Amino acid sequence: MSATRGLQIYVGLVGAVALSLLAGFLRADLPLVVPPQNVVLLVAGIGLMMAAGYCPICVGPKVAVSMAGTVIFALLLLLPPSLAAIGTAAGIGVLYTLMRWPTLYVFFNIVQSIITVLAASAALRLSGAPPALTQFGPREIMAAGAAAGAFFLVNSVIVTQFAVLHGETSFLAHWRQFFGRSAVPYLSTLLVGLVVAVTIVHAPIVAPILVLPTVAIYRSLRDATVLRRQTRETVEFLADTVDRRDHYTYEHSHRVAALAKKITARLGLPEEEQEAVAQAARVHDLGKLGIRDELLLKPERLAPHELEEIRKHSVIGAEIVGKLPQYARGKEYILFHHERYDGSGAFRLYGTHIPIGARIIAVADAFDAMTSDRPYRSALSVEDALAEMTKGGGTQFDPVVAQALVAIVREETAQAPSQATARPAAVSTQPTLS
Numbered sequence: 028m029s030a031t032r033g034l035q036i037y038v039g040l041v042g043a044v045a046l047s048l049l050a051g052f053l054r055a056d057l058p059l060v061v062p063p064q065n066v067v068l069l070v071a072g073i074g075l076m077m078a079a080g081y082c083p084i085c086v087g088p089k090v091a092v093s094m095a096g097t098v099i100f101a102l103l104l105l106l107p108p109s110l111a112a113i114g115t116a117a118g119i120g121v122l123y124t125l126m127r128w129p130t131l132y133v134f135f136n137i138v139q140s141i142i143t144v145l146a147a148s149a150a151l152r153l154s155g156a157p158p159a160l161t162q163f164g165p166r167e168i169m170a171a172g173a174a175a176g177a178f179f180l181v182n183s184v185i186v187t188q189f190a191v192l193h194g195e196t197s198f199l200a201h202w203r204q205f206f207g208r209s210a211v212p213y214l215s216t217l218l219v220g221l222v223v224a225v226t227i228v229h230a231p232i233v234a235p236i237l238v239l240p241t242v243a244i245y246r247s248l249r250d251a252t253v254l255r256r257q258t259r260e261t262v263e264f265l266a267d268t269v270d271r272r273d274h275y276t277y278e279h280s281h282r283v284a285a286l287a288k289k290i291t292a293r294l295g296l297p298e299e300e301q302e303a304v305a306q307a308a309r310v311h312d313l314g315k316l317g318i319r320d321e322l323l324l325k326p327e328r329l330a331p332h333e334l335e336e337i338r339k340h341s342v343i344g345a346e347i348v349g350k351l352p353q354y355a356r357g358k359e360y361i362l363f364h365h366e367r368y369d370g371s372g373a374f375r376l377y378g379t380h381i382p383i384g385a386r387i388i389a390v391a392d393a394f395d396a397m398t399s400d401r402p403y404r405s406a407l408s409v410e411d412a413l414a415e416m417t418k419g420g421g422t423q424f425d426p427v428v429a430q431a432l433v434a435i436v437r438e439e440t441a442q443a444p445s446q447a448t449a450r451p452a453a454v455s456t457q458p459t460l461s
């Protein structure tokens with residue numbers, strides 16, 4: 028069965044469960060009398076849900092949460108379950124349609140949101156709180172906590188299974204990356220929903236005033252996210268400028284980062300670590316900004332004292348990125364990316380005392396340097412470079428990391444054999460500094 032077919036069947040099943048549950052809850056909620064204040068609540072809720080859905084906040088690489096959950100959670104506490112589910116489905120449906128999401132995704136998000144809201148409402152009721160709360164005592168607050176847990180659990184499981192069928196990694200890996208790591212901010216948005224609901228019930232006059240501090244906090248969080256992204260882009264731009272100073276190293280950092288990412292995945296490192304290594308690899312030679320052009324662009328082979336001077340780029344690079352919190356881990360990877368596995372490098376670190384990110388960047392860096400032309404030698408063929416990597420395992424390189432690279436390159440060249448012979452034969456196999 029193809030992934031697309033499996034995905035369609037899954038969405039169909041989720042849709043069938045959602046509609047059956049909705050029908051059951053609707054029957055229980057009948058006669059569904061909707062007083063004017065609930066109409067206002069519903070309309071305002073749908074509007075706010077859409078506004079919040081448009082502006083998600085990134086809480087980590089590829090992980091974002093939005094305040095839409097706040098609105099949905101407040102609605103499910105205050106309205107009969109079926110009405111809250113229908114209102115949520117309407118808001119989600121209009122939002123994703125306006126955002127031009129594919130029909131299957133829009134439909135999936137409508138039906139999964141119905142199940143999530145109804146499951147949370149069921150947890151509320153099972154915990155001893157009546158539907159459509161009109162007062163908040165200790166029992167209701169505890170029940171709301173159980174509802175928030177059910178909301179998070181059901182939503183994360185349904186969405187993760189969708190991602191798995193979409194072809195994205197394993198269930199546990201995806202759940203950990205997209206929900207496990209964002210559990211605290213996610214549950215916090217639901218907690219804010221509880222505060223909103225309590226305010227609407229016990230001090231309705233204050234409720235509209237809550238919008239102001241919420242928007243202010245929201246904006247500062249978004250500004251911080253944008254600032255982090257812009258800082259990273261600026262650092263990467265500077266690293267590209269270094270690569271461009273010498274046409275022999277053009278796009279070197281891009282290739283090293285891509286290769287380092289593949290190695291981290293091959294070694295099964297956690298997604299967060301993979302990102303940190305790739306991010307550091309992307310700017311690993313940034314410190315060459317502080318190295319003289321005469322050295323960096325010297326067409327002849329470098330003398331030992333010149334090599335020594337150029338090696339300071341790892342210290343300079345680590346100092347530059349060390350001031351930025353998003354490179355807290357990457358700083359060490361950059362600092363030690365020229366360490367040797369046998370301990371004969373500048374810092375005398377050896378084996379696994381060298382951070383894993385630095386060992387990976389060292390391997391990716393050396394392979395890219397070997398298979399690229401330099402002013403004083405031609406590029407090695409891929410086969411010769413792989414032989415050099417294997418030979419250097421245990422002395423210059425971490426043998427496990429070197430073997431991971433060899434396996435990746437062999438697999439890729441087997442898929443595209445023409446690339447394996449595209450490089451000219453080597454004229455030198457001396458270690459290079461890139």
Ligand SMILES: [Fe+2]
Nearest residue numbers: 311312364461
């Ligand atoms: Fe370097």
